[in-house]
Amino acid sequence: METTPSAKADLSATLWSLIFAVCLLLASAHVALSAVEQDQEESGLIEATFTRAR
Amino acid sequence: MRRRDWIAAAVLAWFVACWFIGSSRGQSDLGPFFALAYPDATEVVRISDTVSRADGPDGRVLGYVAEASASGYGGPLSLVVAVDPEGRAESLSVLRHRETPAFVERLKRAGFLDRLAGRTNRDPIQLEEDVDGVSGATYTARAATQAVRRAVDEVAQGPLDLPIPERERRVVFGAPEVVLLCLFGVAVAQRRLKISKQVKNRLRWASLIAGLVTLGLLYNHPFVLAHLNMVMLGYWPEWQTHLFWYILIVGVLAFKSIERWNVYCYDFCPFGAAQDLLGMIGGAKSRRVRWSDALIWAKRGLIVAAISLALIYRNPSFTSYEIFGTAFRLEGSNLQFALLASMVFAAMFYSRPWCQFLCPLHRQGAEGLFDFARMQVTNTWKRLRPLKPT
Numbered sequence: 068m069e070t071t072p073s074a075k076a077d078l079s080a081t082l083w084s085l086i087f088a089v090c091l092l093l094a095s096a097h098v099a100l101s102a103v104e105q106d107q108e109e110s111g112l113i114e115a116t117f118t119r120a121r
Numbered sequence: 122m123r124r125r126d127w128i129a130a131a132v133l134a135w136f137v138a139c140w141f142i143g144s145s146r147g148q149s150d151l152g153p154f155f156a157l158a159y160p161d162a163t164e165v166v167r168i169s170d171t172v173s174r175a176d177g178p179d180g181r182v183l184g185y186v187a188e189a190s191a192s193g194y195g196g197p198l199s200l201v202v203a204v205d206p207e208g209r210a211e212s213l214s215v216l217r218h219r220e221t222p223a224f225v226e227r228l229k230r231a232g233f234l235d236r237l238a239g240r241t242n243r244d245p246i247q248l249e250e251d252v253d254g255v256s257g258a259t260y261t262a263r264a265a266t267q268a269v270r271r272a273v274d275e276v277a278q279g280p281l282d283l284p285i286p287e288r289e290r291r292v293v294f295g296a297p298e299v300v301l302l303c304l305f306g307v308a309v310a311q312r313r314l315k316i317s318k319q320v321k322n323r324l325r326w327a328s329l330i331a332g333l334v335t336l337g338l339l340y341n342h343p344f345v346l347a348h349l350n351m352v353m354l355g356y357w358p359e360w361q362t363h364l365f366w367y368i369l370i371v372g373v374l375a376f377k378s379i380e381r382w383n384v385y386c387y388d389f390c391p392f393g394a395a396q397d398l399l400g401m402i403g404g405a406k407s408r409r410v411r412w413s414d415a416l417i418w419a420k421r422g423l424i425v426a427a428i429s430l431a432l433i434y435r436n437p438s439f440t441s442y443e444i445f446g447t448a449f450r451l452e453g454s455n456l457q458f459a460l461l462a463s464m465v466f467a468a469m470f471y472s473r474p475w476c477q478f479l480c481p482l483h484r485q486g487a488e489g490l491f492d493f494a495r496m497q498v499t500n501t502w503k504r505l506r507p508l509k510p511t
Contacts, residue, residue: 080411083471087410087478090463091419094442094479097456098423101439102430117158117203117212120239 195438337391403469
Protein backbone atom coordinates (compact mmCIF):
# COMPACT_ATOMS: atom_id res chain seq x y z
CA MET A 68 0.00 0.00 0.00
CA GLU A 69 1.38 3.41 -0.99
CA THR A 70 1.63 6.15 1.64
CA THR A 71 0.37 9.57 0.55
CA PRO A 72 2.53 12.67 1.25
CA SER A 73 -0.05 14.01 3.72
CA ALA A 74 -0.11 10.73 5.64
CA LYS A 75 3.72 10.84 5.78
CA ALA A 76 3.60 14.41 7.10
CA ASP A 77 1.05 13.39 9.74
CA LEU A 78 3.20 10.48 10.84
CA SER A 79 6.27 12.71 11.04
CA ALA A 80 4.36 15.32 13.11
CA THR A 81 3.15 12.61 15.49
CA LEU A 82 6.65 11.17 15.89
CA TRP A 83 8.13 14.57 16.67
CA SER A 84 5.39 15.17 19.26
CA LEU A 85 6.16 11.85 20.90
CA ILE A 86 9.90 12.63 21.01
CA PHE A 87 9.26 15.99 22.70
CA ALA A 88 6.71 14.50 25.07
CA VAL A 89 9.32 11.95 26.19
CA CYS A 90 11.87 14.77 26.66
CA LEU A 91 9.37 16.66 28.83
CA LEU A 92 8.78 13.51 30.87
CA LEU A 93 12.54 13.08 31.39
CA ALA A 94 12.89 16.69 32.57
CA SER A 95 9.86 16.33 34.89
CA ALA A 96 11.26 13.12 36.37
CA HIS A 97 14.57 14.90 37.03
CA VAL A 98 12.76 17.73 38.87
CA ALA A 99 10.67 15.27 40.91
CA LEU A 100 13.70 13.16 41.89
CA SER A 101 15.67 16.28 42.83
CA ALA A 102 12.84 17.32 45.16
CA VAL A 103 12.84 13.90 46.84
CA GLU A 104 16.66 14.03 47.24
CA GLN A 105 16.43 17.55 48.66
CA ASP A 106 13.94 16.34 51.27
CA GLN A 107 16.20 13.44 52.26
CA GLU A 108 19.24 15.74 52.38
CA GLU A 109 17.49 18.12 54.77
CA SER A 110 16.48 15.35 57.12
CA GLY A 111 19.95 13.75 56.96
CA LEU A 112 21.76 16.98 57.90
CA ILE A 113 23.25 15.88 61.22
CA GLU A 114 24.92 12.81 59.73
CA ALA A 115 27.55 15.02 58.11
CA THR A 116 31.20 14.83 59.18
CA PHE A 117 33.83 17.44 59.89
CA THR A 118 37.07 17.87 57.95
CA ARG A 119 39.81 18.39 60.56
CA ALA A 120 43.03 20.38 60.29
CA ARG A 121 46.12 18.20 60.13
CA MET B 122 -7.75 40.95 30.49
CA ARG B 123 -7.42 38.02 28.14
CA ARG B 124 -7.47 34.43 29.46
CA ARG B 125 -3.70 34.15 28.98
CA ASP B 126 -3.17 37.30 31.13
CA TRP B 127 -5.33 35.86 33.90
CA ILE B 128 -3.20 32.72 33.90
CA ALA B 129 0.03 34.75 34.00
CA ALA B 130 -1.34 36.81 36.92
CA ALA B 131 -2.36 33.61 38.74
CA VAL B 132 1.11 32.12 38.21
CA LEU B 133 2.81 35.24 39.62
CA ALA B 134 0.44 35.16 42.63
CA TRP B 135 1.26 31.45 43.10
CA PHE B 136 5.01 32.26 43.11
CA VAL B 137 4.42 34.87 45.82
CA ALA B 138 2.52 32.24 47.86
CA CYS B 139 5.40 29.73 47.38
CA TRP B 140 7.89 32.37 48.53
CA PHE B 141 5.93 32.83 51.78
CA ILE B 142 5.55 29.07 52.27
CA GLY B 143 9.34 28.71 51.84
CA SER B 144 10.17 31.50 54.26
CA SER B 145 7.86 30.09 56.93
CA ARG B 146 9.33 26.56 56.79
CA GLY B 147 11.11 25.67 60.03
CA GLN B 148 14.90 25.24 60.16
CA SER B 149 16.50 22.05 61.48
CA ASP B 150 17.84 22.00 65.04
CA LEU B 151 21.59 22.30 64.57
CA GLY B 152 22.59 21.54 68.19
CA PRO B 153 23.45 17.84 67.59
CA PHE B 154 25.33 18.76 64.43
CA PHE B 155 27.43 21.38 66.25
CA ALA B 156 28.25 18.82 68.96
CA LEU B 157 29.92 16.63 66.31
CA ALA B 158 32.66 19.26 66.00
CA TYR B 159 33.61 18.72 69.67
CA PRO B 160 32.74 15.12 70.62
CA ASP B 161 34.31 15.62 74.11
CA ALA B 162 32.10 18.60 74.93
CA THR B 163 29.62 18.16 77.76
CA GLU B 164 27.56 21.09 76.60
CA VAL B 165 27.22 23.27 73.48
CA VAL B 166 25.80 26.67 74.43
CA ARG B 167 24.47 29.08 71.82
CA ILE B 168 26.01 32.50 72.54
CA SER B 169 24.75 34.42 69.50
CA ASP B 170 22.67 33.84 66.37
CA THR B 171 25.59 32.22 64.56
CA VAL B 172 28.11 31.19 67.25
CA SER B 173 27.94 28.43 69.89
CA ARG B 174 30.47 27.62 72.63
CA ALA B 175 31.60 24.04 73.36
CA ASP B 176 32.33 23.47 77.08
CA GLY B 177 34.50 20.58 78.30
CA PRO B 178 33.92 18.34 81.37
CA ASP B 179 36.08 20.57 83.62
CA GLY B 180 34.26 23.73 82.53
CA ARG B 181 37.12 24.66 80.19
CA VAL B 182 36.15 26.15 76.80
CA LEU B 183 37.09 23.63 74.11
CA GLY B 184 36.24 25.95 71.22
CA TYR B 185 33.51 27.72 69.33
CA VAL B 186 31.29 26.59 66.47
CA ALA B 187 30.28 29.27 63.97
CA GLU B 188 27.91 29.08 61.04
CA ALA B 189 28.72 31.33 58.08
CA SER B 190 27.48 31.63 54.49
CA ALA B 191 28.66 33.11 51.22
CA SER B 192 27.27 33.12 47.70
CA GLY B 193 28.43 30.46 45.27
CA TYR B 194 27.27 30.07 41.66
CA GLY B 195 23.80 28.70 42.41
CA GLY B 196 23.09 30.38 45.75
CA PRO B 197 24.40 30.52 49.32
CA LEU B 198 26.81 27.93 50.64
CA SER B 199 26.81 27.52 54.45
CA LEU B 200 29.66 26.07 56.45
CA VAL B 201 30.01 25.20 60.11
CA VAL B 202 33.50 25.98 61.35
CA ALA B 203 34.93 24.88 64.70
CA VAL B 204 37.36 27.55 65.93
CA ASP B 205 39.73 26.86 68.85
CA PRO B 206 40.37 29.43 71.62
CA GLU B 207 43.46 30.67 69.71
CA GLY B 208 41.32 31.65 66.68
CA ARG B 209 42.29 28.71 64.46
CA ALA B 210 39.74 26.89 62.28
CA GLU B 211 40.13 23.37 63.67
CA SER B 212 37.54 21.62 61.54
CA LEU B 213 34.76 22.45 59.15
CA SER B 214 31.77 20.93 57.45
CA VAL B 215 29.40 21.89 54.66
CA LEU B 216 26.09 22.54 56.40
CA ARG B 217 23.98 23.16 53.30
CA HIS B 218 24.53 24.49 49.84
CA ARG B 219 22.58 25.55 46.77
CA GLU B 220 25.23 24.63 44.23
CA THR B 221 25.14 22.05 41.48
CA PRO B 222 26.21 18.96 43.52
CA ALA B 223 29.04 18.26 41.05
CA PHE B 224 30.77 21.55 42.05
CA VAL B 225 30.81 20.63 45.74
CA GLU B 226 31.95 17.09 44.90
CA ARG B 227 34.81 18.59 42.91
CA LEU B 228 35.92 20.62 45.97
CA LYS B 229 35.81 17.54 48.16
CA ARG B 230 37.74 15.43 45.64
CA ALA B 231 40.39 18.14 45.33
CA GLY B 232 40.78 18.18 49.15
CA PHE B 233 39.79 21.84 49.18
CA LEU B 234 38.19 21.70 52.64
CA ASP B 235 41.48 20.25 54.00
CA ARG B 236 43.24 23.32 52.62
CA LEU B 237 40.88 25.65 54.49
CA ALA B 238 41.08 23.84 57.83
CA GLY B 239 43.88 25.20 60.02
CA ARG B 240 43.56 28.86 58.92
CA THR B 241 43.71 31.45 61.70
CA ASN B 242 42.35 34.92 62.32
CA ARG B 243 45.77 36.30 61.27
CA ASP B 244 45.64 34.75 57.77
CA PRO B 245 44.20 36.62 54.74
CA ILE B 246 41.98 33.56 53.85
CA GLN B 247 41.58 34.77 50.26
CA LEU B 248 41.25 32.62 47.17
CA GLU B 249 44.34 32.86 44.95
CA GLU B 250 46.20 34.73 47.70
CA ASP B 251 46.86 32.16 50.42
CA VAL B 252 44.33 29.54 49.21
CA ASP B 253 44.67 27.82 45.80
CA GLY B 254 41.46 27.56 43.76
CA VAL B 255 39.84 24.52 42.14
CA SER B 256 39.50 24.51 38.36
CA GLY B 257 35.88 24.29 37.20
CA ALA B 258 34.42 25.21 40.61
CA THR B 259 35.83 28.70 41.15
CA TYR B 260 32.63 30.27 42.49
CA THR B 261 32.01 27.41 44.92
CA ALA B 262 35.66 27.50 46.11
CA ARG B 263 35.46 31.27 46.59
CA ALA B 264 32.20 30.92 48.56
CA ALA B 265 33.73 28.25 50.85
CA THR B 266 36.83 30.42 51.45
CA GLN B 267 34.68 33.46 52.18
CA ALA B 268 32.48 31.48 54.58
CA VAL B 269 35.51 30.21 56.54
CA ARG B 270 36.90 33.77 56.74
CA ARG B 271 33.56 35.05 58.02
CA ALA B 272 33.29 32.28 60.62
CA VAL B 273 36.85 32.82 61.90
CA ASP B 274 36.35 36.61 62.00
CA GLU B 275 33.03 36.22 63.80
CA VAL B 276 34.60 34.17 66.61
CA ALA B 277 37.78 36.28 66.76
CA GLN B 278 35.90 39.58 66.98
CA GLY B 279 33.18 38.17 69.25
CA PRO B 280 33.94 35.85 72.17
CA LEU B 281 37.74 35.73 71.70
CA ASP B 282 38.22 39.48 71.24
CA LEU B 283 41.23 38.90 68.99
CA PRO B 284 42.41 41.36 66.32
CA ILE B 285 41.81 40.56 62.65
CA PRO B 286 43.90 42.07 59.85
CA GLU B 287 42.52 44.71 57.51
CA ARG B 288 41.23 42.57 54.64
CA GLU B 289 41.11 44.04 51.20
CA ARG B 290 37.90 43.39 49.24
CA ARG B 291 39.19 42.58 45.79
CA VAL B 292 36.96 43.10 42.78
CA VAL B 293 37.08 39.98 40.62
CA PHE B 294 37.22 41.22 37.04
CA GLY B 295 38.82 38.80 34.62
CA ALA B 296 38.48 37.18 31.22
CA PRO B 297 34.87 35.88 31.68
CA GLU B 298 33.61 39.38 32.53
CA VAL B 299 35.49 40.93 29.58
CA VAL B 300 34.11 38.29 27.19
CA LEU B 301 30.56 38.86 28.44
CA LEU B 302 30.84 42.64 28.00
CA CYS B 303 32.19 42.09 24.46
CA LEU B 304 29.23 39.83 23.63
CA PHE B 305 26.79 42.50 24.81
CA GLY B 306 28.80 45.07 22.83
CA VAL B 307 28.46 43.04 19.62
CA ALA B 308 24.70 42.68 20.25
CA VAL B 309 24.36 46.46 20.67
CA ALA B 310 26.40 47.05 17.49
CA GLN B 311 24.12 44.69 15.54
CA ARG B 312 21.08 46.70 16.47
CA ARG B 313 22.38 50.25 16.54
CA LEU B 314 24.88 50.43 13.65
CA LYS B 315 23.69 50.95 10.10
CA ILE B 316 25.09 47.78 8.57
CA SER B 317 23.81 45.37 5.97
CA LYS B 318 21.72 42.34 6.87
CA GLN B 319 24.56 40.09 5.73
CA VAL B 320 27.06 41.71 8.10
CA LYS B 321 24.50 41.54 10.93
CA ASN B 322 24.05 37.84 10.29
CA ARG B 323 27.80 37.26 10.32
CA LEU B 324 28.12 39.20 13.58
CA ARG B 325 25.37 37.09 15.12
CA TRP B 326 27.08 33.88 14.09
CA ALA B 327 30.42 35.15 15.41
CA SER B 328 28.89 35.98 18.81
CA LEU B 329 27.04 32.64 18.92
CA ILE B 330 30.27 30.72 18.31
CA ALA B 331 32.12 32.92 20.82
CA GLY B 332 29.35 32.24 23.37
CA LEU B 333 29.58 28.49 22.75
CA VAL B 334 33.36 28.42 23.17
CA THR B 335 33.62 30.79 26.15
CA LEU B 336 30.36 30.73 28.20
CA GLY B 337 29.83 27.06 27.35
CA LEU B 338 33.03 25.09 26.94
CA LEU B 339 35.64 27.31 28.60
CA TYR B 340 33.92 28.85 31.65
CA ASN B 341 30.65 26.90 31.82
CA HIS B 342 28.75 30.02 32.94
CA PRO B 343 25.45 29.83 31.02
CA PHE B 344 22.33 31.72 32.05
CA VAL B 345 20.18 29.24 33.95
CA LEU B 346 16.85 29.10 35.75
CA ALA B 347 18.77 29.17 39.06
CA HIS B 348 19.81 32.77 38.31
CA LEU B 349 16.18 33.88 38.14
CA ASN B 350 15.37 31.85 41.25
CA MET B 351 18.22 33.60 43.09
CA VAL B 352 16.74 36.99 42.17
CA MET B 353 13.27 35.91 43.34
CA LEU B 354 14.64 34.46 46.59
CA GLY B 355 16.63 37.62 47.29
CA TYR B 356 20.01 35.87 47.23
CA TRP B 357 22.03 38.78 45.89
CA PRO B 358 25.72 37.85 45.98
CA GLU B 359 28.50 40.36 46.68
CA TRP B 360 29.14 42.37 43.55
CA GLN B 361 32.91 42.34 44.11
CA THR B 362 33.09 38.57 43.64
CA HIS B 363 30.10 38.06 41.31
CA LEU B 364 30.48 40.76 38.68
CA PHE B 365 29.83 38.21 35.92
CA TRP B 366 26.48 37.33 37.49
CA TYR B 367 25.44 40.98 37.74
CA ILE B 368 26.57 41.87 34.20
CA LEU B 369 24.60 38.89 32.83
CA ILE B 370 21.38 39.53 34.78
CA VAL B 371 21.38 43.32 34.40
CA GLY B 372 22.46 43.13 30.73
CA VAL B 373 19.78 40.61 29.73
CA LEU B 374 16.99 42.43 31.61
CA ALA B 375 18.09 45.85 30.32
CA PHE B 376 18.23 44.58 26.73
CA LYS B 377 14.82 43.01 27.10
CA SER B 378 13.31 46.19 28.58
CA ILE B 379 14.93 48.73 26.26
CA GLU B 380 15.39 46.86 22.98
CA ARG B 381 12.56 44.36 23.65
CA TRP B 382 14.98 41.68 22.54
CA ASN B 383 16.03 38.49 24.31
CA VAL B 384 19.71 39.04 23.59
CA TYR B 385 20.94 35.96 25.44
CA CYS B 386 18.81 33.35 23.62
CA TYR B 387 19.36 34.66 20.11
CA ASP B 388 22.84 36.16 20.22
CA PHE B 389 25.10 34.16 22.51
CA CYS B 390 23.40 31.27 24.30
CA PRO B 391 25.99 28.47 24.13
CA PHE B 392 23.38 25.73 23.91
CA GLY B 393 21.47 27.68 21.26
CA ALA B 394 24.69 27.86 19.23
CA ALA B 395 25.27 24.12 19.69
CA GLN B 396 21.74 23.43 18.40
CA ASP B 397 22.26 25.73 15.42
CA LEU B 398 25.50 23.92 14.53
CA LEU B 399 23.85 20.51 14.85
CA GLY B 400 21.01 21.85 12.69
CA MET B 401 23.49 22.83 9.98
CA ILE B 402 24.86 19.28 9.95
CA GLY B 403 21.46 17.60 9.68
CA GLY B 404 19.61 20.30 7.72
CA ALA B 405 17.25 21.18 10.57
CA LYS B 406 14.12 23.21 9.87
CA SER B 407 10.88 24.18 11.58
CA ARG B 408 8.59 21.18 11.32
CA ARG B 409 4.96 20.59 12.00
CA VAL B 410 4.29 19.05 15.41
CA ARG B 411 1.02 17.51 16.47
CA TRP B 412 -0.43 18.72 19.80
CA SER B 413 2.04 21.59 19.79
CA ASP B 414 -0.14 23.70 22.15
CA ALA B 415 -0.37 20.84 24.65
CA LEU B 416 3.43 20.43 24.60
CA ILE B 417 3.99 24.15 25.18
CA TRP B 418 1.53 24.11 28.11
CA ALA B 419 3.25 21.03 29.52
CA LYS B 420 6.56 22.92 29.35
CA ARG B 421 4.99 25.87 31.17
CA GLY B 422 3.69 23.51 33.85
CA LEU B 423 7.17 22.06 34.27
CA ILE B 424 8.70 25.53 34.63
CA VAL B 425 6.08 26.56 37.22
CA ALA B 426 6.76 23.34 39.18
CA ALA B 427 10.56 23.88 39.05
CA ILE B 428 10.32 27.52 40.22
CA SER B 429 7.70 26.71 42.91
CA LEU B 430 9.87 23.97 44.43
CA ALA B 431 12.91 26.27 44.38
CA LEU B 432 10.90 28.92 46.25
CA ILE B 433 9.42 26.47 48.75
CA TYR B 434 12.76 24.81 49.56
CA ARG B 435 14.60 28.16 49.29
CA ASN B 436 17.15 26.48 47.04
CA PRO B 437 17.56 28.20 43.65
CA SER B 438 19.48 25.49 41.82
CA PHE B 439 18.25 22.01 42.70
CA THR B 440 15.30 21.98 40.29
CA SER B 441 17.31 23.32 37.34
CA TYR B 442 16.67 20.59 34.80
CA GLU B 443 18.73 22.32 32.12
CA ILE B 444 21.33 20.19 30.38
CA PHE B 445 24.03 22.82 29.90
CA GLY B 446 26.39 21.31 32.51
CA THR B 447 25.65 17.89 31.01
CA ALA B 448 26.57 19.12 27.55
CA PHE B 449 29.63 21.20 28.38
CA ARG B 450 31.08 19.44 31.45
CA LEU B 451 29.55 15.96 31.08
CA GLU B 452 27.99 16.28 34.54
CA GLY B 453 24.41 15.53 35.52
CA SER B 454 21.91 12.80 36.34
CA ASN B 455 21.20 9.82 34.07
CA LEU B 456 17.93 11.48 33.14
CA GLN B 457 19.78 14.59 32.03
CA PHE B 458 22.14 12.51 29.88
CA ALA B 459 19.13 10.81 28.29
CA LEU B 460 17.59 14.24 27.69
CA LEU B 461 20.83 15.51 26.17
CA ALA B 462 21.05 12.53 23.80
CA SER B 463 17.44 13.12 22.67
CA MET B 464 18.11 16.82 22.14
CA VAL B 465 21.32 16.23 20.14
CA PHE B 466 19.38 13.91 17.84
CA ALA B 467 16.36 16.23 17.56
CA ALA B 468 18.46 19.38 16.96
CA MET B 469 19.92 17.83 13.79
CA PHE B 470 16.50 17.76 12.11
CA TYR B 471 14.35 20.21 14.06
CA SER B 472 15.31 23.86 14.48
CA ARG B 473 16.25 24.64 18.12
CA PRO B 474 14.00 22.03 19.79
CA TRP B 475 15.31 22.71 23.31
CA CYS B 476 14.39 26.41 23.07
CA GLN B 477 10.88 25.67 21.87
CA PHE B 478 9.82 22.76 24.03
CA LEU B 479 12.00 22.76 27.15
CA CYS B 480 14.03 25.90 27.81
CA PRO B 481 12.63 27.68 30.91
CA LEU B 482 14.03 31.06 29.84
CA HIS B 483 12.51 31.18 26.37
CA ARG B 484 9.46 33.04 25.02
CA GLN B 485 6.94 30.52 26.31
CA GLY B 486 8.60 30.49 29.72
CA ALA B 487 10.20 33.10 31.95
CA GLU B 488 10.53 35.59 29.08
CA GLY B 489 6.77 35.47 28.54
CA LEU B 490 6.12 36.12 32.24
CA PHE B 491 8.58 39.02 32.18
CA ASP B 492 6.77 40.51 29.15
CA PHE B 493 3.46 40.18 30.98
CA ALA B 494 4.80 41.86 34.14
CA ARG B 495 6.40 44.66 32.11
CA MET B 496 3.17 45.24 30.18
CA GLN B 497 1.17 45.48 33.42
CA VAL B 498 3.63 47.97 34.91
CA THR B 499 3.63 50.07 31.70
CA ASN B 500 -0.18 50.08 31.49
CA THR B 501 -0.54 51.01 35.16
CA TRP B 502 2.00 53.81 34.72
CA LYS B 503 0.10 55.14 31.68
CA ARG B 504 -3.17 55.12 33.65
CA LEU B 505 -1.69 56.85 36.69
CA ARG B 506 0.43 59.42 34.81
CA PRO B 507 -1.19 62.84 34.85
CA LEU B 508 -2.32 63.98 31.40
CA LYS B 509 -0.24 66.72 29.76
CA PRO B 510 -2.11 70.02 29.46
CA THR B 511 -3.09 70.71 25.87
